[in-house]
Amino acid sequence: MKNLYISNLRNLPRRSYSSHNDTKIIDVSKIRNFSIVAHVDHGKSTLADRLLEITGVIKPGNENKQVLDKLQVERERGITVKAVTASLNYTYNNEQYLLNLIDTPGHVDFSNEVVRSVKACQGVIFLVDANEGIQAQTVAVHSLAKRNNLVIIPTLNKVDLPRANPENVKAQLKSLFYIEPDTVLSISAKKGWGVPELIEAVISRIPPPTVEVRKPFRASIIDTWHDKFRGIMCLAYIESGSVEVGETVRWRSDSKPHVLKYLALLRPNEEPIKKAVAGQVVMVGCGPKGGGCVGDELLSMESADGIKVASAPVVKHMVYAGIFPSDQSQHTQLSDAIRKLALNDSAVSVTVDSSPALGQGWRVGFLGLLHLDVFTQRLLQEHKAEAILTAPSVPYKIKVKGSKAIKQFKGEEAVITNPLQLPDPQNIEEYYEPFVIGTIITPVEYIGAVTTLCVDRRGTPLPSNAVDDKMTMMQFVLPLSEVVIDFHDTLKSLTSGFASFDYQDHGFHPSALVRMDVLINGVLVDELTTIVHTSRLEYNARKLTSKLKEMIPRQMVQVAIQAVVGGKVLSRETLKAYRKDVTAKLYGGDVTRRKKLLKQQSEGKKKMRSVANIKIPRNTFIDVLKR
Numbered sequence: 322m323k324n325l326y327i328s329n330l331r332n333l334p335r336r337s338y339s340s341h342n343d344t345k346i347i348d349v350s351k352i353r354n355f356s357i358v359a360h361v362d363h364g365k366s367t368l369a370d371r372l373l374e375i376t377g378v379i380k381p382g383n384e385n386k387q388v389l390d391k392l393q394v395e396r397e398r399g400i401t402v403k404a405v406t407a408s409l410n411y412t413y414n415n416e417q418y419l420l421n422l423i424d425t426p427g428h429v430d431f432s433n434e435v436v437r438s439v440k441a442c443q444g445v446i447f448l449v450d451a452n453e454g455i456q457a458q459t460v461a462v463h464s465l466a467k468r469n470n471l472v473i474i475p476t477l478n479k480v481d482l483p484r485a486n487p488e489n490v491k492a493q494l495k496s497l498f499y500i501e502p503d504t505v506l507s508i509s510a511k512k513g514w515g516v517p518e519l520i521e522a523v524i525s526r527i528p529p530p531t532v533e534v535r536k537p538f539r540a541s542i543i544d545t546w547h548d549k550f551r552g553i554m555c556l557a558y559i560e561s562g563s564v565e566v567g568e569t570v571r572w573r574s575d576s577k578p579h580v581l582k583y584l585a586l587l588r589p590n591e592e593p594i595k596k597a598v599a600g601q602v603v604m605v606g607c608g609p610k611g612g613g614c615v616g617d618e619l620l621s622m623e624s625a626d627g628i629k630v631a632s633a634p635v636v637k638h639m640v641y642a643g644i645f646p647s648d649q650s651q652h653t654q655l656s657d658a659i660r661k662l663a664l665n666d667s668a669v670s671v672t673v674d675s676s677p678a679l680g681q682g683w684r685v686g687f688l689g690l691l692h693l694d695v696f697t698q699r700l701l702q703e704h705k706a707e708a709i710l711t712a713p714s715v716p717y718k719i720k721v722k723g724s725k726a727i728k729q730f731k732g733e734e735a736v737i738t739n740p741l742q743l744p745d746p747q748n749i750e751e752y753y754e755p756f757v758i759g760t761i762i763t764p765v766e767y768i769g770a771v772t773t774l775c776v777d778r779r780g781t782p783l784p785s786n787a788v789d790d791k792m793t794m795m796q797f798v799l800p801l802s803e804v805v806i807d808f809h810d811t812l813k814s815l816t817s818g819f820a821s822f823d824y825q826d827h828g829f830h831p832s833a834l835v836r837m838d839v840l841i842n843g844v845l846v847d848e849l850t851t852i853v854h855t856s857r858l859e860y861n862a863r864k865l866t867s868k869l870k871e872m873i874p875r876q877m878v879q880v881a882i883q884a885v886v887g888g889k890v891l892s893r894e895t896l897k898a899y900r901k902d903v904t905a906k907l908y909g910g911d912v913t914r915r916k917k918l919l920k921q922q923s924e925g926k927k928k929m930r931s932v933a934n935i936k937i938p939r940n941t942f943i944d945v946l947k948r
């Protein structure tokens with residue numbers, strides 16, 4: 322492998338560039354852009370910490386630090402949400418290398434970050450926990466790396482654990498991915514064992530970027546964020562040429578010139594540089610009015626490339642929810658917060674929405690429920706914006722009939738992201754539901770339980786594959802609506818936490834669906850309208866009303882909760898009023914006063930009932946959908 326690498330290098334241009342303030346020389350052949358990919362919790366962030374230590378960025382002794390997980394939500398939840406870049410210096414065989422590490426999230430809801438990150442990489446450290454072995458997402462990230470033609474460095478982590486079984490996991494890698502056991506490295510990211518050897522493998526196995534250093538400057542934007550003082554900052558992968566601070570550049574989407582004001586390496590803290598060259602991953606910024614978005618390109622003014630609308634990576638949104646300010650006076654503040662956060666989270670889609678009950682708001686598309694949860698938590702923590710969320714829904718597709726409906730939906734087919742937009746059933750010729758292919762890796766003793774769960778969720782089995790004699794990989798075609806809310810939690814509890822799950826889009830398929838509304842004291846609750854499969858109607862209606870009864874705190878008035886389809890009540894629950902003893906403070910027999918207070922109370926109750934002024938806790942709309 323090493324010889325191959327050396328011969329590769331000989332073919333590369335040997336031109337050198339100054340890319341540091343401190344006049345160190347960087348040669349393109351000494352750049353390695355790589356990412357760490359793995360199933361959730363297999364140790365990516367811990368390994369990133371060790372790499373930062375070995376390259377002198379942080380001091381040793383940070384066993385549990387996870388330096389790259391900077392966001393408050395990441396620290397609180399112990400998960401990586403954003404991909405983060407760190408440019409590291411490493412001397413090997415007396416030569417200085419620039420290693421650009423991209424730490425990526427493991428959870429399926431943030432796979433968009435992984436997809437974007439690998440675009441700037443030539444290879445990946447493919448990390449597998451030597452104790453847990455191959456999990457569902459190990460399969461997903463492996464196929465992602467393969468699809469992108471990346472060099473894969475198979476690495477077993479956590480070999481320090483007494484129950485680690487590297488030989489068994491190597492056999493799993495061989496049987497599922499045809500990876501030869503002698504190419505697999507073994508490390509303990511926690512203890513630092515084997516990490517220098519891993520860096521050497523990164524240098525020797527991953528090729529330097531193949532870039533055109535002599536062509537005009539062109540960089541693609543892989544991430545953006547908002548800086549209070551400096552405007553939009555971008556993470557850019559330079560695909561050709563070089564650029565210097567103060568140079569005039571333009572966006573591919575626009576002909577307007579901008580001056581490049583900020584240029585820095587992220588180590589992971591910013592280190593300003595004067596010049597950067599093709600192959601590098603750097604932070605760029607053109608000031609408060611400088612613009613920039615994921616999918617756009619930054620070009621030199623000499624570039625012959627024409628204007629092209631920025632094409633952000635295609636993101637398939639799995640769930641949509643309405644986001645509304647808790648009171649319309651906070652609309653501008655929430656709007657500003659959503660705009661800034663969406664800049665840093667290019668996986669969301671935001672469109673304006675309005676509801677008679679909740680006023681002006683937005684319909685936001687997410688990659689999953691955790692993504693939605695993290696987005697609202699970040700709104701609150703990073704932008705101090707509190708929002709009301711409507712029940713999340715997967716997108717459905719309909720074929721409409723009747724010229725009026727066709728005109729309204731601008732064509733025969735329409736994607737419905739908000740159940741309230743569903744037209745009259747008379748105008749719907751066919752409903753389509755989104756499906757996914759779910760991959761589950763489970764110990765063999767749970768095959769029965771997993772099959773029952775999937776069939777119960779309207780799943781159809783596909784052929785399964787043995788991972789080894791204890792684990793099996795099962796696949797099912799499942800409706801997205803059945804997996805998006807709580808499938809993972811149920812699977813985990815059914816299998817004592819041993820099964821893992823990942824899913825991939827499988828397109829829309831015809832389905833029997835209806836719209837179900839919830840009325841509280843006769844008033845439609847917009848946030849709780851859902852689209853339901855007909856086989857689930859009775860069950861969902863009963864479940865929804867009884868859960869709402871549990872979750873809505875008792876009120877001063879009686880609350881009638883009804884689930885309704887096309888005017889027909891499928892289920893009803895009544896939440897009894899608690900009678901506040903307004904006369905408690907009155908002693909003895911002042912009957913007239915007592916009567917007056919009771920009358921006032923019942924007036925109040927009537928008023929509340931007439932406007933259905935029922936206090937529903939914020940989380941109700943999501944929690945009520947869980948089984």
Ligand SMILES: Nc1nc2c(ncn2[C@@H]2O[C@H](COP(=O)(O)OP(=O)(O)OP(=O)(O)O)[C@@H](O)[C@H]2O)c(=O)[nH]1
Pocket residue numbers: 359360361362363364365366367368385387399400401402425426427428478479480481482508509510511512
């Ligand atoms: N014993 C042992 N524990 C480890 C090792 N590497 C990581 N861990 C632990 O495993 C847990 C998960 O590690 P992380 O680094 O957060 O995993 P991750 O893959 O970054 O997780 P996500 O960012 O959520 O995808 C933490 O409790 C680590 O301390 C190791 O080599 N040995």
